[in-house]
Amino acid sequence: MNMVTKKWFLSACLVVLAGRESLADGLLISNVVARQRWPWSRLVDIEYTLLNEGGGLADVRVEARDGSAPLDLPFWSLSGDLSDVEAGERRIVFDPTVTGYTNMQMLTRFNVTLTPIAAPVYLILDLTKSVGAEGQIEYVQHGDARLVTEGRYTNVWLDVTNDTVYAADKLVLRRIKPGSYKMGASANIDVTLTKAFYIGVFEITQRQWELIMGTRPSLFSNETFYATRPVEQISYNLMRGSTAQGVDWPSTGTFVAPN
Structure with missing residues (x-):
């Protein structure tokens, strides 16, 4: 049996300076250095300093290249100080072993650009507008x-x-920071969220469901008051996606896989 061992190398003792990224909104990333932990590990440490004059938190977008050729880094290959980052010296860890790069690929000119983005507190979607509309x-x-x-x-x-x-034509979501907490009937299950996420501040209302799905399934249908009432008479599968659904969000933008 022929076996192919997939290996992904940067280069021994690689140090890449990605320069100084100056942006608006009082955010600045500087002192960017990427080092692989070779030969002890293939992990790559991307260290940087974040200045945030406006206070609050920031997200960090990572763009990687081999020389000038863009590299597609899946989100699961990155960990560390990526979202809800406070000002100071920070670190992102890149794991090349979970990427699609294969078979002795030498990225000797690996470099990164880090872009800080102010982390919002709330996100508001106007459900009356089409995707991408102003x-x-x-x-x-x-x-x-x-x-x-x-x-x-x-x-x-x-x-x-x-x-x-x-609670009708717009949908308001609150951003939740990553972190650890207890869950379960006796709060004995440890849960760690590594990424920030958004959650609605209200239950989905009948009007919101109507604008998103184009239907009005609820039994309570009084024209004067239905809009802000919670939607009901919907199944778990209709709300979240079938457990047997073959497609997976975000690649399709349709259903969330149960796992």
Whole structure:
């Protein structure tokens, strides 16, 4: 039996300076250095310094190249300080062994560009607009006048409940930081979320479902009040996708695989 061993090398003692990335919004990434842990490991440490004059948190976008040729790095090959990053000296770890690069490929000119992006607190989708239309997506950033920080509240948009448009024609989601927590009936299961994610601040309403799916399945159908009522009479499979569904989000943008 012929066996092919797939290997992925950068180069021994590789050090790449990706330069100084100066951007707007008071965000700056500098001192970018990439080093492979060769010969002890194939992991690559990408170290950088983040300056954030506006406070708050930032996401970091990674663009990799071999010389000038772009490299496609899957998101699961990157870990570390990628989302909700505070200012200071930070590190991203790249694992080339889980990528599609194969068979003694020498990337001797491997280099990266890091771009900081202000991490939003809320995301607002205008469901009346088509994908890509101007104004379809709005971000609520740190420092927005709508956010309240007092007492037990930190950057909370309290007034979102005072306008029914956010429970009908628009969908508001709150960004959740990665971290660890306990779950289960007795809170004995450890769960760690490595990526930030968004979750809706309200239950999906009948009007939101109508705009997204084009149907009105709920039994409560009073024309005056239906719009802001929670949608009901929908199955688990219809809401999330069948457990036997053969396609997988985000590659298709349709269904979420059960695993």
